[in-house]
Amino acid sequence: MSTDSEFLAAAVRTATPLLLAATGELVVERAGIIYVGIEGSILAGALAAAAGGLALGSGPAVVLALLAGAATAGLFALFVVRWRTEQIVTGTAITLVATGATAALYHVLFGPEGAGLRIPVVRPVVVPGLSAIPLIGNALFAQSLFTYAAVVGMLAVWWTLARTHLGLALRACGERPSAARAAGIATGRMRGAAALFAGALGGAAGAALVLVQSGTFAEGMSAGRGFIAIAIVALGRWRPGGVLIAALAFGAASALQYLFQARGWTLPYQAFLALPYVATLVALATTRARGAAPAALGQADSE
Amino acid sequence: MAASRRSLEPVAVVGGVSVAALILLATLLALGGYDVPVALAALWRGSFGTSYAFFSATLVRATPLLLAGLAVALAFRAGVWNIGAEGQLLAGATAAIAVAALPLSGVLRLTLALLAAALAGGVWALPAALLRRRGVLEVISTIMLNFIALNVVGYLVRGPLQEPTHAYPQSVTIDAVARLPRVPGTRLHLGVLIALAAAIALGIVMRRSAWGFRVRALGANPQAAASAGMIDVPRVALQAFVVSGSLAGLAGGIEATGVTYALYEGLSPGYGYTAIAVALLARLDPLFVAPSALLFGALEAGATAMQRDAGVPAAFVTVVEGSLVLLVLLLPVVTRWQSERAHRARTGAS
Numbered sequence: 001m002s003t004d005s006e007f008l009a010a011a012v013r014t015a016t017p018l019l020l021a022a023t024g025e026l027v028v029e030r031a032g033i034i035y036v037g038i039e040g041s042i043l044a045g046a047l048a049a050a051a052g053g054l055a056l057g058s059g060p061a062v063v064l065a066l067l068a069g070a071a072t073a074g075l076f077a078l079f080v081v082r083w084r085t086e087q088i089v090t091g092t093a094i095t096l097v098a099t100g101a102t103a104a105l106y107h108v109l110f111g112p113e114g115a116g117l118r119i120p121v122v123r124p125v126v127v128p129g130l131s132a133i134p135l136i137g138n139a140l141f142a143q144s145l146f147t148y149a150a151v152v153g154m155l156a157v158w159w160t161l162a163r164t165h166l167g168l169a170l171r172a173c174g175e176r177p178s179a180a181r182a183a184g185i186a187t188g189r190m191r192g193a194a195a196l197f198a199g200a201l202g203g204a205a206g207a208a209l210v211l212v213q214s215g216t217f218a219e220g221m222s223a224g225r226g227f228i229a230i231a232i233v234a235l236g237r238w239r240p241g242g243v244l245i246a247a248l249a250f251g252a253a254s255a256l257q258y259l260f261q262a263r264g265w266t267l268p269y270q271a272f273l274a275l276p277y278v279a280t281l282v283a284l285a286t287t288r289a290r291g292a293a294p295a296a297l298g299q300a301d302s303e
Numbered sequence: 304m305a306a307s308r309r310s311l312e313p314v315a316v317v318g319g320v321s322v323a324a325l326i327l328l329a330t331l332l333a334l335g336g337y338d339v340p341v342a343l344a345a346l347w348r349g350s351f352g353t354s355y356a357f358f359s360a361t362l363v364r365a366t367p368l369l370l371a372g373l374a375v376a377l378a379f380r381a382g383v384w385n386i387g388a389e390g391q392l393l394a395g396a397t398a399a400i401a402v403a404a405l406p407l408s409g410v411l412r413l414t415l416a417l418l419a420a421a422l423a424g425g426v427w428a429l430p431a432a433l434l435r436r437r438g439v440l441e442v443i444s445t446i447m448l449n450f451i452a453l454n455v456v457g458y459l460v461r462g463p464l465q466e467p468t469h470a471y472p473q474s475v476t477i478d479a480v481a482r483l484p485r486v487p488g489t490r491l492h493l494g495v496l497i498a499l500a501a502a503i504a505l506g507i508v509m510r511r512s513a514w515g516f517r518v519r520a521l522g523a524n525p526q527a528a529a530s531a532g533m534i535d536v537p538r539v540a541l542q543a544f545v546v547s548g549s550l551a552g553l554a555g556g557i558e559a560t561g562v563t564y565a566l567y568e569g570l571s572p573g574y575g576y577t578a579i580a581v582a583l584l585a586r587l588d589p590l591f592v593a594p595s596a597l598l599f600g601a602l603e604a605g606a607t608a609m610q611r612d613a614g615v616p617a618a619f620v621t622v623v624e625g626s627l628v629l630l631v632l633l634l635p636v637v638t639r640w641q642s643e644r645a646h647r648a649r650t651g652a653s
Contacts, residue, residue, distance in 0.1 A: 034442060036386075085632040088384045088442050092579050093628035100621025107616040108335045219618065227446045234443045270457035277447040277454070281430060284439045284447075298384075298440060 007252075007259040008139035012147060013213065015251025017042070017205035019150040021229035022236070022243050023157055024201030029233055030161060031194035032174035032296040036091025037076045039226025040098025041069035041199040045206025047102040050217035051109060053119040053210065061119075062207050069203020070196045072098055077195040081188050084300045095226070103219040121215040122146075146208040151244075153201070158240035170194060174294030177301040187301050202226065235280040237292035250276045316634065317594050320584060320627050324602070328623050332615060342613040349608020350601035356608070359490040363562060365600025367392070367571070369498040370554035371578030372585065372592040373505055374424075374547045380509070380587045381543035382522040387431060387445025388551040389575025390452035391424040395552025396559040397456060398423035400474050400566040401464065403559075409480030416481060417497075417556045424552015425545045427452065432544035436537050441544070449575070457568050464566060473567035483561035492561035499593060501550065506590040518543050551575060577603075580628045599624065 021038055028035045035041075048068035052061030076094045079085045110117060125148070127141035161167035170190055172180035177187045205225065210217055228250055235249070236242030253276045257269040325343075332339045350361050371388045378385035398419040403412060431444035457472070459465075464474040483492040509515035517539045520528040528534045554574065563570050581599050585591035606620035 034440070036442065079629065079632065083633065085635075088386065089379075089579065089583060089628065090632060092386060092576065093625045093632065096576070096580065096625030096628065097622055098625075100618045100623075100625060103618030104331070104335065104616050104622060107618070224450065227450070230443060231447055231450075268458045268461040270454045270461065273457070274451045274454035277450045281434070281444060281447050281451075284444060285434055285437065293438075293440070298442070 002135070003259065003262045005135050005138050006262065007255055008136060009142065010255040010258045011248065011252040012139045012143060013251075014254045015247045016143070016147045016150050016212065017208040017225060018228055018232060018250050019154065019244065019247035020146070020208060021202050021205040021226060022232040022247050023150070023154050023240075024198035024205075025226075025229045025233045026236070026238065026240065026243050027157060027161075027170070027201075028191075028194045028198035029297055030174045030238060030294055031170050031191045032177060032294055032299065032301070033080060033191050033195060034087050034091065034230070034298050035073065035076060035195060035198050036088055036230065037072065037094030037098070037226070038091075038198060038202040038229055039222055039224065040076075040095040041072040041202030042206040042209070042222040042226050043098050043102045043220070044068040044072045045203025046210050046221055047106060047206070047217055048203065049207035049210040050106075050117060050119055054117065058120065058122050058211055061211060062204065065203040065207035065210075066200040067203070069206060070200040073195045073199020073202070076199070077192040081192045081195070081301070087298055087300070099220055106217060106219065117216045119210060119215050119217070122211050144208070144212045146204070146212055149204075150208075154240055154244055161240065171294070173301070174296055177296055177299075191301065202229075205229075231277060231280045234293075235276070235283050237283070238294060239292065246276075246280075249279070316586060316631065317584060317591060317598065320630060321598055323630060324598075324623050324627055327626055328619060331619055331622060335615075335619070337615050338613070342609055342615045345609045345612040345615070346605035348612070350605035355489065356604065358486065360604035360607070361597070361601045362495050363490050363492070363600075364603045365596045366492075366495045366498050366561070367554040367558045367574045368578055368581050368599050369495075369593055369596035370501060370557065371551050371574050372581035372596050373498075373502055373589055374550035374554070375578045375582035376585060376587040376589055376592050377505060377509075377518070377543055377550065378547035379582060380522045381518045381540055381547075382525055383432075383435070383540055383544045383547065384440075384442050385428065385431070385445055385544060385547050386442055386579060387428060387448050387548070387575070388554075388578050389571060389573065390445065390449035391427045391548040391551035392555035392558070392571055392575045393452040393456050394427035395420035395424040395555030396563075396570050397452075397459065397464075397555075397566055398552070399556035399559040400477060403477040403481035404475060412478075412481045413483065413560060416560055417553065420556020420559070421549040421553040424555065425549040427552065428544050428548025432541045432548075435544065436541065453568065456566065456570075460567055466565075471567075474565045476565045477560065481560060482564060483557065485561075490562070492557075494557035494561040497553075497557060498596075501553070502589050502593045505550075506588070509589055514539075514542075551578070554578075572603075577624065580624050583628050583631050586631075 021042055025038055045065035045068050048064040049061045052064035079090045080087050122144050124142050124144050131137045131141040169185045173187045173190045181187050232243055232246040232250055235246035253272055256272045260269045329339050332342050349356050351357055371392055374388050399416040402416040402419040431441050431448055434444050435441045460472045460474055466475045483494050485492045517534050521539050525536055529536045577599060581595045585595040602620050606617035609615045610617045
């Protein structure tokens with residue numbers, strides 16, 4: 001395999017958890033809620049996947065991860081939707097609680113300092129024929145099921161948001177909750193459900209980190225990916241297609257370090273890691289980007 | 304609400320929440336199967352139990368939390384959701400280390416380093432503050448700036464600012480003359496007094512000055528503040544945002560010249576994020592940020608001791624910190640319930 005082909009494969013692999021989390025964040029933000037706590041959902045999903053993967057195998061591990069991520073988001077939704085606490089602050093607190101709780105539980109479950117868990121990783125599913133395409137074959141057709149599921153999930157979200165009544169109702173909650181409620185939409189429930197969905201996908205992202213990338217759990221292993229998901233949604237201008245491309249861009253930026261090591265380039269790659277964030281800021285600075293953000297994003301749904 | 308009740312409210316909140324924190328921690332430790340008295344004794348010894356722990360651990364930890372907490376309190380008071388204190392703090396630390404390496408006389412070098420830190424923090428907040436005027440949510444832009452700051456530091460300590468042997472990803476250690484003086488026999492540095500002075504100054508500004516009034520009016524109700532005609536809302540928000548960044552930058556500068564003496568990626572163990580909890584617990588009142596920062600400084604210093612002496616993961620304390628924020632967030636909700644109940648009682652509805 002050539003270095004370029006390896007780099008592209010690494011880019012897609014790195015982008016997978018980002019795409020999963022960003023898809024969830026996209027849905028909840030289109031419903032008008034910014035879920036900063038998705039970082040916490042990713043961590044909860046990662047720990048659940050690690051424990052489940054050791055005890056039950058990778059299938060149940062994924063289910064547990066989805067549930068753990070959704071449960072974390074459920075706590076968030078309880079505060080934000082039901083008690084109408086400030087979204088950003090609540091999300092930050094949820095991240096703090098989840099960071100501590102996953103680390104503490106990990107110690108309680110697996111002993112002091114955790115002695116480096118070894119969790120069986122899922123193998124890539126190689127599509128015969130297509131994976132042999134030069135350069136991009138391995139990147140697109142020799143990935144784990146998580147990657148294929150992430151792409152299919154994004155297509156499903158696009159379809160639902162753009163073409164269904166449910167999608168229209170959800171977007172109405174993010175643009176003008178008062179009008180949505182007047183039209184008979186249960187905005188609180190819709191926003192809560194969107195948060196649970198985002199949490200579940202955050203959990204899936206955590207499972208991908210454990211079951212595909214690392215094969216172990218470590219404290220704080222999400223390493224800011226939840227925040228990156230928020231960046232990806234903004235860079236993708238709150239549209240499914242844009243989010244897909246933005247996730248790949250962030251994945252590619254992180255994968256550059258492999259390329260640098262392989263080529264023996266000594267340039268500090270941190271300069272390149274910063275690029276996608278700068279690009280996001282620039283994208284936000286254009287007026288069209290603001291038009292893309294849901295009008296009621298971040299605002300409480302006051303009755 | 305009566306004025307006297309309001310002025311005492313933060314005291315009750317910090318006190319009540321401290322007790323709640325201890326109860327929650329004890330419960331979690333018991334659930335985790337740890338020896339609760341042993342763990343709590345270690346927590347106490349590591350935070351308040353000995354004068355060395357108090358001066359060299361608790362107060363040293365509380366200092367950056369106090370300044371960054373002030374930064375968050377000011378921004379939130381103005382209705383600006385600056386969660387970029389971490390990035391602004393790193394920008395300040397970077398500027399301080401760079402200036403502290405210049406060939407200047409001691410006091411001048413240190414003074415300039417701290418001024419540069421405050422300036423850098425403000426500059427780092429500026430893009431987000433300007434974008435906010437164009438309608439970009441500052442949550443998203445400050446998160447971006449946090450990541451950019453972290454990566455820029457990562458680059459600098461492997462590139463232009465790396466120490467001369469190029470063995471470690473960190474800057475050169477600054478000269479003794481450029482360091483904040485320490486209290487002999489402890490790790491406590493002059494920064495704690497600077498932080499306290501900043502808290503008092505900001506408290507007076509917020510309470511007594513016209514600018515403080517504008518900031519408070521802005522946060523309380525931007526529409527009303529604008530329509531009352533006396534407040535240029537975007538301008539005051541921008542000012543509060545940049546001053547907030549400067550305070551966080553100063554926190555970084557003081558940490559760099561008082562504690563770490565060098566720049567590296569792990570310089571801040573998330574002070575900028577913990578500061579959000581610190582500010583909220585103080586109900587965004589600058590004067591109460593000090594006791595709140597002390598509580599969090601003690602918790603973090605105690606957590607380190609608990610991990611070392613009792614084998615209890617420091618993460619338990621992180622859970623408590625996050626729960627405290629959730630608890631404080633619920634206080635307005637509780638107040639709202641109470642007022643609704645009182646209202647129903649008055650109007651005779653069920």
